[in-house]
Amino acid sequence: QDLPALAVKDKYKVGFAQTESNNPWRIAQTKSFQDTAATCGWDLVLTDAGGSAAKQVADVDSMIAQGIDVLFLPPREESPLIPAVMRAKAAGIPTFLVDRSVDPNVAQAGRDYVSFLGSDFIDQGGRAADWLIKNFKGDKGVIVELEGTTGSSPANDRKKGFDDAVAADARFSIVASRSGDFARDEGRKVMETLLQAHADVNVVYAHNDEMAIGAIQALEAAGRKPGEDVTVVSIDGTRDALQAIIDGKMGVTVESSPFFGPLACDTMKKYAAGEKIEPWVKVEDRIFTKENAAEHIGEAY
Amino acid sequence: MKKLLGDGHVAVWVALVLLIVFGTLRYDNFASAYNLSSFLGYNSMFVLISVGMCLVIMTGGIDLSVGTVAALASVVAAQLSPHGLIVALPAGLAAGLAAGALNAGMISGLRLPPFMATLATMLAAKGVALRLSDNRTVPVDWASDFTKLGMNKVGAVLPWTMLIALVVVVIAWVIVERTSLGRTVLAIGGNAEAAHLMGLKTRRAEIFVYVFSGACAGLAGVFLASGYGAGQPLEGAGWELAAIAAVVVGGTLLTGGMGSVPATVAGALLFGVVFNLLNFENGRGTISLSAHWQSVIRGLFLLVVILLQVRLARPAAKK
Amino acid sequence: MNLRLDRQLTGLLAALAVLILLNMAVTPNFLNMQTLAVNVSQVATIAIVALGMTLVIASGGIDLSVGSTMAVAGALAPIIFLSDWAVGSPGLGLAASILLPLIVAGFCGLFNGVLISVFGVQPIIATLILFISGRGIAQVLTNGNLQTFHNPSFTWLGTGRILGLPVQGWIALVLTLVLAWTVRRTIYGRYLLSAGGNERAAIMAGVPVARVKIATYVIAAVLAGLAGLIVVAINSASDAARIGQLMELDAIAAAIVGGAALAGGRAPILGTLLGAVFIQLMGYTLIANGISDEMTLIVTAVIIAVAVWLQRGRRA
Amino acid sequence: MSDPLLQMTGITKAFGGVPALSDASLVIQPGEVHTLVGQNGAGKSTLIKILTGVYRRDGGTVRWQGREIDLKSPREAQEAGIATIYQELTLVPQRTVIENIVLGYEPKTRLGMIDWRAAEARTRDVLSRFGIDLDPHRALGSYPTAIQQLVAIGRAASMDARLLIMDEPTSSLDEREVEVLFGVIRQLKAQGTAVIYISHFLDELFEICDGATILRDGRTVGTARMADLTKLDLIAGMLGRSAEDIRRAGMTELAGSGSAQTEGRPVIEAVGLSTGHRLRNLDLTVRAGQIVGLAGLLGSGRTEAALALFGMDPLTSGRMALDGHPAAITSPRGAIAGGIGFLSEDRKTEGIIPDLSVRENLTLALLPRLSRMGVIDEARERQIVEQFIRALGIKTAHMDQPIRQLSGGNQQKVLLGRWLAIEPRFLILDEPTRGVDVGAKREIQAIIRERVEQGCAILLISSEFEELIEGAHDIVVMQDGRSVARLSNPGVTEDQLIHAMAAGGAA
Ligand SMILES: Nc1ncnc2c1ncn2[C@@H]1O[C@H](COP(=O)(O)OP(=O)(O)OP(=O)(O)O)[C@@H](O)[C@H]1O
Ligand SMILES: Nc1ncnc2c1ncn2[C@@H]1O[C@H](COP(=O)(O)OP(=O)(O)OP(=O)(O)O)[C@@H](O)[C@H]1O
Numbered sequence A: 001q002d003l004p005a006l007a008v009k010d011k012y013k014v015g016f017a018q019t020e021s022n023n024p025w026r027i028a029q030t031k032s033f034q035d036t037a038a039t040c041g042w043d044l045v046l047t048d049a050g051g052s053a054a055k056q057v058a059d060v061d062s063m064i065a066q067g068i069d070v071l072f073l074p075p076r077e078e079s080p081l082i083p084a085v086m087r088a089k090a091a092g093i094p095t096f097l098v099d100r101s102v103d104p105n106v107a108q109a110g111r112d113y114v115s116f117l118g119s120d121f122i123d124q125g126g127r128a129a130d131w132l133i134k135n136f137k138g139d140k141g142v143i144v145e146l147e148g149t150t151g152s153s154p155a156n157d158r159k160k161g162f163d164d165a166v167a168a169d170a171r172f173s174i175v176a177s178r179s180g181d182f183a184r185d186e187g188r189k190v191m192e193t194l195l196q197a198h199a200d201v202n203v204v205y206a207h208n209d210e211m212a213i214g215a216i217q218a219l220e221a222a223g224r225k226p227g228e229d230v231t232v233v234s235i236d237g238t239r240d241a242l243q244a245i246i247d248g249k250m251g252v253t254v255e256s257s258p259f260f261g262p263l264a265c266d267t268m269k270k271y272a273a274g275e276k277i278e279p280w281v282k283v284e285d286r287i288f289t290k291e292n293a294a295e296h297i298g299e300a301y
Numbered sequence B: 001m002k003k004l005l006g007d008g009h010v011a012v013w014v015a016l017v018l019l020i021v022f023g024t025l026r027y028d029n030f031a032s033a034y035n036l037s038s039f040l041g042y043n044s045m046f047v048l049i050s051v052g053m054c055l056v057i058m059t060g061g062i063d064l065s066v067g068t069v070a071a072l073a074s075v076v077a078a079q080l081s082p083h084g085l086i087v088a089l090p091a092g093l094a095a096g097l098a099a100g101a102l103n104a105g106m107i108s109g110l111r112l113p114p115f116m117a118t119l120a121t122m123l124a125a126k127g128v129a130l131r132l133s134d135n136r137t138v139p140v141d142w143a144s145d146f147t148k149l150g151m152n153k154v155g156a157v158l159p160w161t162m163l164i165a166l167v168v169v170v171i172a173w174v175i176v177e178r179t180s181l182g183r184t185v186l187a188i189g190g191n192a193e194a195a196h197l198m199g200l201k202t203r204r205a206e207i208f209v210y211v212f213s214g215a216c217a218g219l220a221g222v223f224l225a226s227g228y229g230a231g232q233p234l235e236g237a238g239w240e241l242a243a244i245a246a247v248v249v250g251g252t253l254l255t256g257g258m259g260s261v262p263a264t265v266a267g268a269l270l271f272g273v274v275f276n277l278l279n280f281e282n283g284r285g286t287i288s289l290s291a292h293w294q295s296v297i298r299g300l301f302l303l304v305v306i307l308l309q310v311r312l313a314r315p316a317a318k319k
Numbered sequence C: 001m002n003l004r005l006d007r008q009l010t011g012l013l014a015a016l017a018v019l020i021l022l023n024m025a026v027t028p029n030f031l032n033m034q035t036l037a038v039n040v041s042q043v044a045t046i047a048i049v050a051l052g053m054t055l056v057i058a059s060g061g062i063d064l065s066v067g068s069t070m071a072v073a074g075a076l077a078p079i080i081f082l083s084d085w086a087v088g089s090p091g092l093g094l095a096a097s098i099l100l101p102l103i104v105a106g107f108c109g110l111f112n113g114v115l116i117s118v119f120g121v122q123p124i125i126a127t128l129i130l131f132i133s134g135r136g137i138a139q140v141l142t143n144g145n146l147q148t149f150h151n152p153s154f155t156w157l158g159t160g161r162i163l164g165l166p167v168q169g170w171i172a173l174v175l176t177l178v179l180a181w182t183v184r185r186t187i188y189g190r191y192l193l194s195a196g197g198n199e200r201a202a203i204m205a206g207v208p209v210a211r212v213k214i215a216t217y218v219i220a221a222v223l224a225g226l227a228g229l230i231v232v233a234i235n236s237a238s239d240a241a242r243i244g245q246l247m248e249l250d251a252i253a254a255a256i257v258g259g260a261a262l263a264g265g266r267a268p269i270l271g272t273l274l275g276a277v278f279i280q281l282m283g284y285t286l287i288a289n290g291i292s293d294e295m296t297l298i299v300t301a302v303i304i305a306v307a308v309w310l311q312r313g314r315r316a
Numbered sequence D: 001m002s003d004p005l006l007q008m009t010g011i012t013k014a015f016g017g018v019p020a021l022s023d024a025s026l027v028i029q030p031g032e033v034h035t036l037v038g039q040n041g042a043g044k045s046t047l048i049k050i051l052t053g054v055y056r057r058d059g060g061t062v063r064w065q066g067r068e069i070d071l072k073s074p075r076e077a078q079e080a081g082i083a084t085i086y087q088e089l090t091l092v093p094q095r096t097v098i099e100n101i102v103l104g105y106e107p108k109t110r111l112g113m114i115d116w117r118a119a120e121a122r123t124r125d126v127l128s129r130f131g132i133d134l135d136p137h138r139a140l141g142s143y144p145t146a147i148q149q150l151v152a153i154g155r156a157a158s159m160d161a162r163l164l165i166m167d168e169p170t171s172s173l174d175e176r177e178v179e180v181l182f183g184v185i186r187q188l189k190a191q192g193t194a195v196i197y198i199s200h201f202l203d204e205l206f207e208i209c210d211g212a213t214i215l216r217d218g219r220t221v222g223t224a225r226m227a228d229l230t231k232l233d234l235i236a237g238m239l240g241r242s243a244e245d246i247r248r249a250g251m252t253e254l255a256g257s258g259s260a261q262t263e264g265r266p267v268i269e270a271v272g273l274s275t276g277h278r279l280r281n282l283d284l285t286v287r288a289g290q291i292v293g294l295a296g297l298l299g300s301g302r303t304e305a306a307l308a309l310f311g312m313d314p315l316t317s318g319r320m321a322l323d324g325h326p327a328a329i330t331s332p333r334g335a336i337a338g339g340i341g342f343l344s345e346d347r348k349t350e351g352i353i354p355d356l357s358v359r360e361n362l363t364l365a366l367l368p369r370l371s372r373m374g375v376i377d378e379a380r381e382r383q384i385v386e387q388f389i390r391a392l393g394i395k396t397a398h399m400d401q402p403i404r405q406l407s408g409g410n411q412q413k414v415l416l417g418r419w420l421a422i423e424p425r426f427l428i429l430d431e432p433t434r435g436v437d438v439g440a441k442r443e444i445q446a447i448i449r450e451r452v453e454q455g456c457a458i459l460l461i462s463s464e465f466e467e468l469i470e471g472a473h474d475i476v477v478m479q480d481g482r483s484v485a486r487l488s489n490p491g492v493t494e495d496q497l498i499h500a501m502a503a504g505g506a507a
C-alpha cells in the first residue's frame, strides 16, 4: 500500500475544502467540521470554492502549499477533483473524500486516497422510491420530479436511483421532471407551473427537502392537500421536512446527514493508529416518516 | 516603461506588488514554487478571458458569455481528448470561435445590443454544454497526451497554460498598440459613429473582438479540461464578472475608447492573489473566516482598489 | 419620442400576443384564473426589481447589486419580527420588519450612488462591490442559516389575494403606474433622462446630476428590498444565499426587452413591465410544456435574441 | 468641357416620412471650389451624407467621374477619392491627435505594424501646414473645439482626395485660422482637387468659391458662378424672397443697438478670476442693458472665462459680485438660480440631450420654475415651447421630435431658447450664431437685442469681428487667460481690435 502514513499527534493541521456555502446542508456540514476541530485537536484550514471545481482544486493546492497533515475533501464533481487528490497524495497528505466521491476508474480508495466517507446518492433515491411503492395507496401514481441543480452529481444520482426503482412498478408514471435548483423558491415556482399543466399529479418527488417544502407551498396555494391527495417524498432530513412529516404534509424524507465531523475525526484517528480503513465508510442514512419524525426533530438542522 | 505598465494604470500594479510582498512576509510557503505554479496555472484561464474581455470593452461592448463558452469548450475538448491534444485543443478552440462568431453576428450583423446578444449566447452555450455532456462532467482520457497541457510546466514553476496565456496577451497587446485593427477597436469605443464616418473598418474590428474573446474563452475551456481532467458544463459561473472586474481594475473604461492590455493582466492576477491570500490567512488559525466573511472582504478589497484607482487616475486624466 | 416608444411597445405587445396564442393552443389549462395568479405572483418580483433597474439604466448606469440587496432585506425582516421585542408588540414589529429592511436597502443604494456620482466609479464596478459583499453581509447576519417562520400577517405580502390576484401583482402594477407617471410628469423624471442622455450638457443646464443619480440608485435598491421581502414572505423562509440570485440578469433583460437602452436616456417603464411579463410567460411556457432544462436554456436564448431583434431600437 | 467630376441628380430622401430632400442636384467640376448654400435644415448635410454613403438615398442618381456609383459607407467614399469633414465633429476625443489624423491610413512598417514614428512625422507635417503647435500624443479631446476642427480638416486634407467636402469647417475658427484654411484650399485646388465648401459665412464664400448651388427646402433652386452673384442674390435665393425685400430689412440686427450703456447698474462684476484651467486673471464688468464682447485669439481663454463665470470650473482666486452683492457661484445650478444663462460653443457635448424632444430640451433649465412640488406643469410647458418655436422660427416637425433629428442650426436655436426661457439677468453667449444661417442669424441677433433693451446683461464671445464690433458696447480683449484691454464702442475698428488681440494691452 503506497498511501501516505499519518503520525499520531495531539494536534493536526487539517484541511477542509468546502465546495460551496449556498445551502443549509453545506453550511451545516462546514459547521460540523468546525465544531469537531475544537474537540478533535485540529487546526482547521477552511476554504470555500464557491461552487467551482477548478477553484476547489486551487484551494487544495494552496492547502498543500501550507503543509496540512490531512485533507478532507467533498469533491464538487467526480472527475475534476482528481488532480487535487493526486497532488495531495504526491505531497504525502492522506486524503479522505467526504459525501461525494471521485471517478473510480482513475483514482481509487486505498491507493490514491484513504477512503470515501459518505452515503450513496443513488441509493437515497432508490429508498425514497421504495417507500413510495410500499406506501402509495392509489392505483395510479402521477409523479412530478423536482431535480437538483442541472448537471450536478447528486441530482443525476438521486434521479437515477428513484427513476429506476419506480420504473419497475407499472402504477407509476413520471409526467414531468424539472430542475428546481435545490432551492425552495425555485422548487415552489416550478411546482406551481407544473401543477397548472398537470392537474392530475398526486406524487411529488423532490431531490432535497427545500424543494419539497416549496412544492408543498405551491400545492397548498393551488388548493391541494399535500399528505392527503398528494404524496410528497424527498431527501435530506431537515428540520422543516420533519415538521412537515409531523404535520402530515409530507410522506418521507431519506436522511442525508451533513454531520460528518465526528465520523471524520474518528476515521482519521483510526488511520493514524494504523487500523485498516474500509475504502467506503458508509454513512447509515436513516429514513424519517411519521413513525419517527417527532423523536428526531430535535437533532435535525 | 509607461507603455509597459499601461498609461496611468499604476494603481493596479502597486496593489499587486504590495499584496505579493505582504503575502510573502506574512505566510510561510506563500512564495514557494508550489504555490506559485498552482497560482499561475489556475489563473491562466482568468488572464485569458480577461484579455478577451478587455478588447471587447475597449470597443464599448461587453461579453457575458465567456464563462459558459469556456465550459462548453471544456466539454468539447474533454470528449475529444482520446484523440490527443492535437485534436482536442483545436476542437475546444473552435467551439470558442464559433460562439464568438455567433456573438459577432448578432452584434455586428443584426445590431443587437452586446449585453443582450452575449447574454443569449451565455444561456445557449450552457444549454449546449449540458446537452453534449448529457448533464454530467465529462472525464478526459488520462492515457492521452491531452492532460499534459494543463499539468506540465516549463521549468519548475511556469505552467504551459500560463505561458500560452502570456503569448496571447502579447499578441493582443501588439494588435492593440501596433495595428490598424487595434486602433480601430479603441476608436469604436471612443465614438462609434465618428469611427464609421472617418471611414474606419469598424465592422471588421467589432467582429474581431467578439471572435477573439470567444477564442480566448475557448482556449480557457481547453485549459480547464486539461488541467482539471474533465469537461465541466457547470463551470464558468461568474467568470464574466471576474473578467470585467479585472479589466476595470486594470483601468479600462467600460465606456470604451481607452484601456490597457497589460494592466488588465495585472487586474486578473490581483483577484487571484486575493483568493490565495484568503486561503493562507485561514490557515493561520488566528481568525477563521467563514465563507460569508470572505465575500465581504473581497468586496471591501475591491472597494479599496477602486478608490485608490480613482485617486491615482484623477489627476492623470485631468492634465 | 412618444411615437418611437409606442412603436416599440407595439412590437412587444405583438410578441406577447403570439406567446399567449401559442399557449392557448398547446399548454393545458392555460386559460384559467389560477394560471393567471401563478404567473402574476411569479412575475411580480422580477417586475418590481426591473422597474428600478430601468431607472438606473436610464441614468446611464447599471445595478448588479439588486440580488444582494434583496438578500439583505430578506434576511433582515425575519430577524426583526422573530426578535423578542417584535414578538412582544406584533403590530410595531411587523411595521418595523417591513420598514427597516427597506431603509437598509436604501442605504445600499446610497452606497452605490455615492460611489458612482461622488467618486466617479463606473456603475458596473461600483455595484459589483455590493454584488459580492452584500450577500455575504446577509449571510453573516443570519450566520448562513435558513430562517423559517410562521407569521401570517407578514406572509400576506406574498400569498394574500386582492380581487383574486396576488397582492404582489397589485404592488407591481401600482409601482409601474406611479413610476411611469413620475418619469413623464415630474422634474425628477426629466432630470433623470437628461443625466443619462448627456451628462455634461445636463450639468450645464442646471440639472443636479449627482443628486439625481443617487436618488435613482436608492429607488432601485428600495424596490429590490421590497422584492426581497416579497420572496421571503411567499416562502415563509429566508435563505440569504439564494434570495434574488441571478435577479440582476432577469431585471436587466426585462428592461432591455422592454426598450431601455444601456447607453442611458430612455426609461420605458410600461415596456419594462411588458418585458418582465414576456420573460415570465416564456419561462412558464417552457416549463409547462415539459421542455428539458438544457433545451430551455437554448430556446430562451433564441427567444431573447429574436425579441430584442424584433423591437431593436438603436444600439445600446 | 469634359465630364463633371460629380453629378448628383434628382436626389430624394425622407426621414420617417418627413422629406429632407425632394429634388436635389449638384454638379461639381474637377478642381473647382463649389459651395452649397441654404438655410438651416435645407438639406445640405443630408445631401453630403447621401453622397458619402452615410445615408441611403430614396431616389436619384449619382455619377462620379462619369460613372454611376452607389457608395454604401464612408469608407467606400474615401476609397473612391472623396474625403469629408462632417458638420458634427467626427473624431475620437479619447484618442491622441496622431491617431485621429492617421487612423485608417496608418503608415505601416514592413511587418504590417503601424509605424508610429512615421505617423508622428505625418501628423506634425499636417499640423504645421495649419500653423498649430501642440503635443500630438495628447488626447484630442483635451484640446478646444477649434483645434479639433483643424485636426479634422488636416486629416481630410492629407488624404489626397479628388474631392474634399467641408461641411461648416470654419464655424469654430477665428479669422486667422480661416485664412490658413483658405491657403490650404487654394493649394489643393492648384493640385486639381475639387472642394465642396459649406458655410453660413457668406463673405467666405465670395472669397474662396468658384460656383454655388442653392438649396431650399430640400430642392436645388439654382446654381451659378460665384462671380455672377451678389450677396443679396444669394440670400434671396436661400430664403426664397426677392432681393428687394432683403435690402429693405438690412443686414445685421445687432447694429445700432442703442447708445452706449455705461450708466446701467453692474449686473456682474468679476475681479482677478483664475481657475486651474488656464484662466489667469480676468476682470470683467457687465451692466444691465449692455453687451460686452469678449475677443481673443483661439486659445486665449474666452471659453474658460465663461466656464468660470458659470460655476463650471472652480475658482482658484478672484471674486465675483452679482447685482452688487458678493456671490459664490460654484455650480451651473447655482448660476442659473442666480439668473445666469450660458449658451455653450459646443452644442453636441455641452448642449443637446439628443434623445429628448425639442420641448424637453428647451425647458430643461426652466424646469424648477415650471413645476410645483416636483410635478411639471405640462400645459404651461407646451405653451412656452410653442411660443419659442414660433419666435425663433425653429424648423421642427413637432415639438416632440427628438432634437438629434434637427439640423445643426435649428438645434442651436432650441438651445438659445433654453436660455432665453429662464429670462436671465446675465446671459453668456459663446459663439451664439455658429452654424446658423443668415436669416436665422438676424432673427437671433434681433432677439438678443430685444433682451438687452429689456435690461439683460450679455457677454458675447464671438470670433466674428463684425458681430463684435457692430453688436457690443464694450469689447474686452483676452490673451493667455488674462483680460488685457477694454475697447469702447462706438468707434472701435477692426484694425484696432486685431491689433489689441495680437499685441495685447496696447489700446
Ligand atoms: N437622422 C435624421 N432623422 C430625421 N430627420 C433628419 C435627420 N437628419 C436630418 N433630418 C432632417 O432633415 C432636414 C435637413 O437637415 P440637414 O442637416 O441636411 O440641414 P442643413 O441644410 O445641413 O442645415 P444646417 O445648416 O442647420 O446644418 C432637417 O429638417 C432635419 O430635421
Ligand atoms: N494653437 C494652439 N496650440 C496649442 N494649444 C492650443 C492652441 N490654441 C488653443 N489651445 C488650447 O486651448 C486652451 C484655451 O482654449 P479656449 O477654448 O479657452 O480658447 P477660446 O479663446 O475660448 O477660443 P475658442 O472660443 O475658439 O474656443 C489653451 O490654453 C490651450 O491649451
Ligand SMILES: [Mg+2]
Pocket (backbone or CB within 6 Å): D044, D045, D046, D087, D167, D407, D408
Ligand atoms: Mg448641416
Ligand SMILES: [Mg+2]
Pocket (backbone or CB within 6 Å): D144, D302, D303, D304, D345, D430
Ligand atoms: Mg471658446
